[in-house]
Amino acid sequence: MPRSIGLLAAAAFLAVVVPSSGIAGAGEADWPAFGHDHSNRNFSPLSQIDRTTVAGLRPAWIFQTGVTGYFQAQPIMVDGVLYVSTTANHVAALDARDGRVLWTYTHKARTEKIFGPPSNRGVAVSGGLVFEATMDGRVIALDAKTGRLVWDREAVRPEEGESETASGLTEALGGKAVQGSSRLGFKMPPLVAEGLVIVGVAGAGYGLHVEDEKGGLDGGAVVGIEGGYGRRGWLAAYDARTGEERWRWYVTPSEGWEGSFVERTADGNPLRRDIAQEKAAAPASREAWRVGGGSLWMTPAFDPALGLIFVGTGNPAPQNFGLSRPGDNLYTMCLVALDVHTGKLRWYFQQVPHDEWGYDVAAPPFLLDGPGGAKAVASASKTGWIYVHDRATGKLLERSAPLLAQKNLFSPPSAQGTVVAPGPLGAVSWPPTAYDGRLAYVQVRHGATTYTVRTVPASGGRPEIRFTETGEAKGEPSFSTLTAVDLANQGRIVWSVRSASRLSGGTLATGGGLVFSGEEDGHLDAHDAATGETLSRFQCGAGISGPAITYALDGRQYVARGGSVCLNSELGLDEWISCRVQAATGCGSLSK
Helix, strand or coil: CCCCCCCCCCCCCCCCCCCCCCCCCHHHHCECCCCCCCCCCCEECCCCCCCCCHHHCEEEEEEEEEEECCCCCCCEEECCEEEEECCCCCEEEEECCCCCEEEEECCCCCCCCCCCCCCCCCCEEECCEEEEECCCCEEEEEECCCCCEEEEEECCCCCCCCCCCHHHHHCCCCCCCEECCCCCECCCCCEEECCEEEEECECCCCCEEEECCCCCECCCEEEEECCCCCCECEEEEEECCCCCEEEEEECCCCCCCCCCCCCECCCCCECCCCHHHHHHHHHHHCCHHHHCECCCCCCCEEECCCCEEEEECCCECCCCCCCCCCCCCCCCCEEEEEECCCCCEEEEEECCCCCCCCCCCCCCCEEEECHHHCEEEEEECCCCCEEEEECCCCCEEEECCCCCCCECCCCCCECCCEEEECCCCCCCCCCCCEECCCEEEEEEEECCEEEEEEEECCECCECCEEEEEEEECCCCCCEEEEEEEECCCCCEEEEEEECCCCEEEEEEEECCCEEEEEECCCEEEEEECCCCCEEEEEECCCCECCCCEEEEECCEEEEEEEEEEEEECCCEEEEEEEEEECCECCCCCCCC
16 A cells, blocks of 8 residues: 655545556657656546546545645656655655555655745656656756765755845835745756756746735735845756766846847737836946846656757746846847757747736647648746747747737836736636647636735835835636647647646647546546547545646556645645556545
């Protein structure tokens, strides 16, 4: 029976036995990397679970980590072993057939000073090693057979160089309590390519939050205080054998980060910027790049033939307040192509110059054959489009139809409050997009945000402070859709299905003509990939937050997915990963 890391017991479920048919070869039966392989497509050719058998999904087994938090990790399955990480950066190796624990690694963080809520989005497995990048700024390698620590590289101390602290800003904001800070750590699953372990830091543009008298947020998040508040994001490569750093690329360059003060996005949308005001402020802000932000949220895609990796970059700092960082703020809010061997920039496409809305390029890019058979890379955006680029040059080949209704897009924050749709959670945020060779399947969040510029008057020798606050736009619709986009036909929307609750965790497409998508109310949904029809809904008993995978062993196809289980007020949230056979997917009722 599976057991847990920590104190909580795990519940086990029997699997339904199904005839082995339609199973691909052994090499295709694994899920060896984030996104399935270096293309990041989140697609598997396995087809035993199809339109006719998916209604028979039954729990096979379930594993509880015993750690509180939101389970966002995508498992990895190699040679019958499932590798999974927790929010606390612990790692477990499980028998992929029955969930039996083979070994566990317990991570001992060197600092509690991390940014935001703890989370980890997965590990990488290659060459007999398991690689993880941690919230406390370390990159580690474990022996895949035993869990023994092979090497441990401290890449960054989260608190070093932080440009603001909660306590330091409390007095500045009129005595109100403040929570949060810009601290660097890792969330993304590493990419292993050409003998290198490649990861990027998050937290470079993280926001601060003003509390009200009850300890909650005072009307919204203070996500951009005027001045030098932020960190400088970077992506680095480490030798997979030794952990030695081989190269590092900084998102914000010391020269040229202001760009050309463009008035439109690269795809032609007006930005409604006050260019004259920005240029007037530029001389006093020449060093803004030092704290310019640019987190890296998710795993790059990799083209071995070109020797390029493709990764999205996050928002500039200070977040949502642009006057103290005039210019285009390169290379934040970009899809970039880097040389895998050196980290040198080959090309970039900036989706949102001088961002003031939190439109990080957070979703993992994926590789495809684009229009005319061009070797392409695609990026699903928070702004509500999917962009398709030539991999070698970055040329924009195609922009999809809008994924949602946009409102006042790129209108700047104001003292009166500007309602903009989509808001900082996107259209499409960090969860992965599945692509089956023709259609891309996207979880789309529909909703609007009010961006309001606030002012704290000067007092006691302290100058006036301005910041941008965000809050949910009242009276605006808020819902999610699972949307299919034909990237072989000018990005046309093929179908779009509204979900009963907010979607989370991304999508998985399979050779059985299915798309799996999770909901925060605990449902795992299986849709007909051609029409969007819901063929199966399984209530997992708790919200789904981690990306799903599928694999095959002994003539059976499994689907595995992680999530967070609400236990009670004392225990908080427990993480789980479960599995189902012949429709195996990691759900079911949990017992305590």
